Amino acid sequence: MATTDPKYIQVDSSRFAKSIPSANLADKSDIEIWSMFKKGHEGAFNFIYENYFPLLFKYGHRFTKNREVVKDAIQDLFIELRAGGQNLSDTDSIKYYLFKALRWKIQQYLKKRKRFLGEDKLPVDFTFEVVDSPEISLIRRQIDEEKKMRLQKSLQSLSKRQKEAIYYFYYEHLTYAQVASIMGMSNIKSARNLIYKAIDSLKKIINLISLTLLFSLFQ
């Protein structure tokens, strides 16, 4: 595909203090960075923290609006990971590993709180927005407002689990296997089915949009 869109890496970590020394590991693969981290390499930990903390912070808030719970969960998660050392399993996607671990941790905390405070259901916020990203806008805007609105409405009507799966698959570009694992499904097929059903229920609006795009190519 021709263009990559850096906007999809949603969080700008440059906002955060650079006082923390972080090894320059940008050219290393996730497997390498993770194995350095497991061996107790502080530079690798700093690199992971700096690059994933902002993302995890927002991700955590998709499950609870309670800032303290999210902060506690991230803090405890990293402490446990650092203590885990060589016992941690390997991973070729740090993002996936941290998502899965943090999701589980927050759910544990919320369950405990629920028992204590009698709080109701766990809120899950995977709300969609159909936007013209500035990148698209400069080149061409082919999906008109009315279709965007319909697409948005159809997306909104998906189930919570479908939305969550779509978030991982399209927004965080994780694989079906990773989606299944994060969401606690026993096999990949369940993740596939979840997303297939979502796409099928969007078919009508997708066809409408592709028809318009096709037409606009000849204008």
Added chain:
Amino acid sequence: MKYCDYTVADFLKDEYFVQSVKNPNQETDLFWESWIQNHPEKRDLVRQAKEIIEHVHFNDLSEYEATPEEFEEIFSKILKGEKSVPSKRLAMASKPWWNPAVTRKLAAAFILMMLSAWLYFYLLPVQQDADPPIVKQLIKENPKGQRSIITLTDGTVVHLNANSKLIVHDNFNKNNRHVALEGEAFFDVVKNPESPFTIQCGDMRTTVLGTSFNIHAYPEKNNFQVALVSGKLTVGMKDAGAEVIELKPNERVNYHKDTKTLNKERFTDLDFIAWKDGILQFKDADLSEINERLERWYGVNIILDGKIGIKRRFTGKFENKSLEYVLDGIGYASGFEYKIEGKEVIIKNFK
């Protein structure tokens, strides 16, 4: 090859395709380029699937962004290996409620609550602010060059223009329907006679039951405008008791910030809300108006190179067009040429 019979939906379900769009690398680029070369008839289909994937975003929870202080604080706690305090608090959950440690804390909390309630009612009785208390807010902000459509929890649809901010209170649709706006938005409000929908823009307040209308209220400008397309609404000031104007369809009200006055007028064409359909329209616009609107619409900076002697005003309409297209059009009519360098547009006279 399996991709030959793929529909757009099939591409959207394909892991390799989605990853190629969202996280491309040399290998994926090469694969798709050569695949399209071998199947030129599929080029459009691939492009459509790609566009759909690129248009879908999740709300990015910008109001839940970590602060640099939080970043540092948690980092140093991790280094020290301090587990979070609430785990102690949470540990209480496993103790029965009649445990003395728990009852003591509950009693203390209860007394504190009564005390603060007393303080609230007896010591602070006179504050009469018509505004709902600002507890927590959800903020949707568009930078220049970006417009978006937001569906609120009551079903109301808001088209938010570029360089605009919509603030939705956390208790929206629970005991009120109150939002605040900076900039421009078109509202399609779901009818609910029980719960009026109010929009605050600076001192100006618009109250509606269920209608569609446009509000133009950029804080840096001296004029705000509310234009009603259908239904019924009232516009007034934040302070209760001040003047309130009722609008009927095809009427709009202008609010002058300096004089704090409201003027009503009728309108016949809907050009000024064309923005929500992706239409950029100029009517007898001078260069400064054109510049201001292009900057907002495309998220660019316009720089005038030397003295630009454009006397003629410009009228024209562009529907979902690129910046180049628009500049070509206006430049041709007004006699200037331009150069785009990243996010900057340099405009100069024809030689």
